[in-house]
Amino acid sequence: MSENRRPPAPPPAERARTMAARGGRAALLPSDGTDDRVVPLLHHVHPGGRTTVLLDDDHPLVGAARRAELTAVLEIADHAPVPLREPVRGLLWITGWIRALDVEEGRRAALEVADAKPDPRLLDVGHGAAVLTLDPASLVVADAEGTVSLRPELFAAAVPDPFCAHEDHWLRHLELSHRDVVGLLSQHLPENLRGGHVRPLGLDRFGLRLRVEAAEEDHDVRIAFSRPVATAQELSVELRRLMGCPFLAQRR
Structure with missing residues (x-):
């Protein structure tokens, strides 16, 4: 019996780092019972997994985190860059301990985030956040x-x-301006899926x-390259x- 092999894909830690770097929609799920889901004003996941979160200064979770260190889960949803019926491509959950910083600590943390992603x-920070x-x-x-x-x-x-920094732009361009290319790529789909509406999902x-x-x-179907690419x-x-492409052999 032949073995069905999955196409190669990035390892889990790389996929998690990519989701974090893309900075999708986030929700904070605290353990103190102040709210079921808290949508932050801004979040940023640092390379080691530590996450900086901005909330309104008068949010109940801020007061609770100032009184004691709490456990919480940050949920980050990775959305496709093109409009789909089911737009969420993946989820990343970061579980850990959350605490509120004082104003001076907060400003230093904000500067650290600004160095990586100005916003x-x-x-x-210190003026309502x-x-x-x-x-x-x-x-x-x-x-x-x-x-x-x-x-x-x-991680x-x-x-x-x-x-990951260019994926959104490239896939939107493929969807809006190069439907012919999507059609050519569809030849790699299984026979039973070629009658559906094919959309670019990820790269x-x-x-x-x-x-x-x-x-x-x-x-969802993954179409593998002949080898991993970097440029x-x-x-x-x-x-x-x-x-x-008929000229590929000559180009290579």
Whole structure:
């Protein structure tokens, strides 16, 4: 009996770092009972998993975190860059201890975040916004590849996918301006899925992901590159190969 092998994909820690770097929609689930889900004004996950969170200064969770260190879970949803019926591609949960910083600590933390990702909302620290920090104890990443628990040191040792900063723009461009390319890529889908509405879902160094929206349910399919890629030029070669470009052999 032949073995069905899954296409190669980024390892779990890399997928988690990529979700964190993309900075999707977040919700804080505290253990103190002040609220079921708290949507922060801003969040930033640092390379080691420590997370900086901004909340309104008068939010009940800020007062609770100032009185005692609390446990909490930060949930980050990775949304597809194109409009889909089911837009969430994956979830990252960071569980740990949360505490509120005083104004001076908060401003230093805001400057640290600004060095990595400038945002005008950071200027509100000390002027209506408070800073909390979440120190990780464990992380869980869940997506089409599976659900995996990670230790913070594994998360810290990984790096985000090399294309995560450009993925949104490229996939939107593919969706809006190059439906012919999506059609050519569809030739790699299983026969039973070729009648659905094919959408670009994701891109990483190992391959391309397509979403097939059918009448009854959706299907995600990973199309692997011949080898992992690291540059835009290598990516272009692999995409041309998947499209069946007749000049590829000469270019290589």
